[in-house]
Amino acid sequence: MSTSPTLDDLRNQLVDDIVAKRPLPAPIERAMRTVHRDAHLPGLDPTDAYSNRAVTIKDNPQGPLALSCASVPSTVAMMLAQLDPRPGDRILEIGAGTGYNAALLSELVGAQGEVTTVDIDPGVALHAREALNRTGYEHVRVMERDGLTGAPEHAPYDRMIATVGPWDIPATWWQQLADGGRLVLPLRWRGQTRSVALTRHGDTLVSDDMELCGFVPIIGQDGELTTELANGTVRIHHDQDQPVDLDRLSDVFATPATEHWSQTRVGSQESFDGIWLRATATDDHICRIEVTNQALEAGVRRPVIPGRSPALVAGDSLAYLIAERDNADEERPVRLGAAAYGPAAAALATTLNANIAAWGAHRTAVPIMTSHPAGTPDSRLSGGHAIDKADSRLVLHIN
Secondary structure, eight states, X not given: OOOOOOXXXXXXXXXXXXXHHSOOOHHHHHHHHHSOGGGGSTTSOHHHHTSSSOEEEEOOTTSSSOSEEEOOHHHHHHHHHHHOOOTTOEEEEEOOTTSHHHHHHHHHHOTTOEEEEEXXXXXXXXXXXXXXXXXTOTTSXXXXXXXXXXXXXXXXXXXXXXXXXXXXXXHHHHHHEEEEXXXXXXXXXXXXXXXXXXXXXXXXXXXXXXXXXXXXXXXXXXXXXXXXXXXXXXXXXXXXXXXOOHHHHTTTTSSOOEEEXXXXXXXXXXXXXXXXXXXXXXXXXXXXXXXXXXXXXXXXOOOSSTXXXXXXXXXXXXEEEEEEEOOSSSSSOEEEEEEEXXXXXXXHHHHHHHHHHHHHHSTTOOOEEEEEETTXXXXXXXXXXXXXXXXXXXXXXXX
């Protein structure tokens, strides 16, 4: 006679599955086996609460992305490992969500530590407060406010973590992070999002880890823009410093794409997102292309991932990553290349294929990001490729 799994069974099975794919530091594993995610998602079937997926807790009536959601548990675990909370730490979390992450942080910092979590939405903040009270974490501080301002009255913080996606690192966060402290945030640049772990060294923040992720954008930053092409069926997502000109690109899909293939191949299950990341350390034309089903049906060449693929845009031309399975290599049966449109198609395709080849030669190499305050003169920047934002100057360097 079979019996239904208990909540403890479901929670432990979820953690077992996460650890099997990616070992966790022992304190984080213990915290995830201790905190009840289902209690932060009342009304949800326990099986769904302990599935490794995001759960929307508040829809956004003005757009397709949720206003707030409970993050994928494996992503939560990955970011906590990046943050490396210690007993006694003072922690600020931007984006309260369900309160689940704050409860995990409270377990990790212990009775001598302090956790403050903030959210701009009153309903989300109330949800987090009630869930934390209900589960025995009344001591966690929940504040309703704009996360971009942080919580200076309780600073300085040993650790700061954002669970919403900023486009820039606000100067207010710099000011509230202790020297030697760590900041983990899902930062957006050049159309992609990476969970970046940075340590403060005086007037710089220096990364030691980057992981692919996706998060709801933070409210109040508008440095990422969208340019719609082909009657809105193709979208280019780019930063405000990238001169994507709608008028010059209006006829870019008037002729068929030309295909240019690299010598780089990948396995069927091999990630190639590192191509995009590496290209941001050298090329200011890299951004994201989104090709809808309507565009594909109209004959636009399919990108490697229609919803989010790296692209190069310059003037009246563009090129983006494509893939084709040809089985010429049994171990790596998929070859990578570029589809290109416009007068400069061949040149952009050549550049993109050079980026693909550079990644292919060193597939595990990850750039180091150094963030400097806005206004830092070029002479004081660390060596590498600079990207200017409103509050910071990011410099990416790859060995």
